[in-house]
Amino acid sequence: MKNPVLYLIPVTLGDTPVEKVIPSFNTTVVSGLKYFIVENVRSARRFLKKSNPDIDIDTLTFYELNKHTDPNQIVSYLTPMKSGENMGVISEAGCPAVADPGADMVAIAQQEGYRVVPLVGPSSILMAIMASGFNGQSFSFHGYLPIDAGERIKKLKQLETRAYNEDQTQIFIETPYRNLKLAEDILQHCKPQTRLCIAMNISCEDEFIVTRSVKAWKGKLPDMHKKPTVFLIYRG
Structure with missing residues (x-):
């Protein structure tokens, strides 16, 4: 057989x-x-x-x-x-x-x-890193960050530290209806020069993949409500 x-x-x-x-x-x-x-x-x-x-x-x-x-x-x-x-x-x-x-x-x-x-097909994680301009030789995917606000902020700071110390791209996702809260936490608690890539609706008609510094994102976040989004941070 x-x-x-x-x-x-x-x-x-x-x-x-x-x-x-x-x-x-x-x-x-x-x-x-x-x-x-x-x-x-x-x-x-x-x-x-x-x-x-x-x-x-x-x-x-x-x-x-x-x-x-x-x-x-x-x-x-x-x-x-x-x-x-x-x-x-x-x-x-x-x-x-x-x-x-x-x-x-x-x-x-x-x-x-x-x-x-x-079989070959689309991976939002790989496609996001391809389009981010970040380190594609060394990266780490963390899935969902903690729901608790304090734990989430603590985790974000840990990931940012790794991005700088290890020259490594840090990748994570969120439940679509909590995207904006996560993005706001990044803008509030990460360094101004840290780079953030927001990759939404990858491969779809309204695909949005943009990389800016945390400072440059302030006041310019896109509408992320209920849209599948991959977040990537990397050293500035």
Whole structure:
């Protein structure tokens, strides 16, 4: 029996046309799969239909993997692979297993000795660093910063210190409705010369990726409400 493959399938970062950011090879792979591990069944079905309008969604099997999933169930999701079936992992946006629960699935597949194949597609983190003008040789992604205001400010100062001491780009994200609060904290508590890149709606029609010093951003923050945003800071 052939060694089955777990394909990691990137999706669009917004309402971007699939053909703009997803290679046609991915659509060929996706069209041959019957089993998918997804963060959200509804959005996964929508993406698959956008990728290939001829796909018969009702013949596919979906396993939902997100923060509500019982950890004890996760291992059973790979059962089809024991019979030689290939499977796909689909995130809510961008690349699966990067800042994403899909990483747990990949870890199990690696332990079981299955082939893991990442497909090409958009990653907001990498695209943000590409367009920031910051150090692309050394960078660190921190996911979400603490919700508590005091802890968040403390963390911001730690990251800024690392940017200077280690010549390293610091990258983080926020829940979209809290973007403005985070941006205001950066402007208030980071050094005036520290550079901040705000990267919003990457690859979408209203994409916004701008780098300025903290001082230059004051009074000029864009409307970030409910827009997926990546924040990057780097030494001035």
